Amino acid sequence: xxxxxxxxxxxxxxFGAAVAVGFRLARSPKPYPVGWLGIHIVLFFLVxxxxxxxxxxxxxxxxxxxxxxxxxxxxFAGPPLIALFISGVVxxxxxxxxxxxxxxxxxxxxLLALSIGASGVxxxxxx
Numbered sequence: 001x002x003x004x005x006x007x008x009x010x011x012x013x014x015f016g017a018a019v020a021v022g023f024r025l026a027r028s029p030k031p032y033p034v035g036w037l038g039i040h041i042v043l044f045f046l047v048x049x050x051x052x053x054x055x056x057x058x059x060x061x062x063x064x065x066x067x068x069x070x071x072x073x074x075x076f077a078g079p080p081l082i083a084l085f086i087s088g089v090v091x092x093x094x095x096x097x098x099x100x101x102x103x104x105x106x107x108x109x110x111l112l113a114l115s116i117g118a119s120g121v122x123x124x125x126x127x
Contacts, residue, residue, distance in 0.1 A: 004057040008120040011050030015116060018043035019109065030097060037092070044084065051077050051116070058123055070123035077115040083108035 021040045025032055055074055062068045087105040091097070 004054070004061055004123050007050065007053045007057045008116070008123065011047060011054055011116060012120070014043055014046045014050055015113065018047055022109070026102070030095075032092070041088075044088070047112075048081055051081070054116075054119065054123075058119075068122070070119045073115060073119035073122055077112055077119075080108040080112040080115065084112065 018040060021036055021043060025036050025040055028036065051074060055071055058068060058071050058074070062071075083104060087101050087108065091101050091105065094101070
C-alpha cells in the first residue's frame with residue numbers, strides 16, 4: 001500500500017506544480033515565455049505518466065483480476081487529460097487568448113483534480 005500512496009503523492013505534487021506554472025502562464029502576454037511553457041508541457045506529461053503509475057500501483061496491490069473503485073475513479077482522468085491537451089494546443093497556436101478555451105482548460109483541470117483526489121481517497125480506504 002506504500003507504493004500506492006507514494007505514487008499518488010508524487011502525482012499530486014506534480015499536478016500542483018503544473019497548476020502553479022499554468023497560473024503563471026495565464027498572466028503572461030502572448031507569445032508565452034518559452035521556459036515556462038516548456039516546464040508546463042513537461043509537467044503535463046509527467047502527470048499523465050503519474051496517473052498510469054498510480055493505476056499500476058493500485059492493480060499490483062489489489063490484483064489485476066479485480067477492478068477497484070480507486071482504479072475506476074482514476075480511469076475518469078482520461079477525458080480531462082485529452083481536453084487539457086487539446087485546449088492547451090489550441091491556446092498555444094491561437095493568435096488571441098480565447099475565453100472559451102480558457103474555461104475548457106480550467107474545467108478539465110478541476111475534473112482531473114477531482115478524479116485524482118477521489119481515486120486517492122478510495123485507494124487509501126482500500127475500496
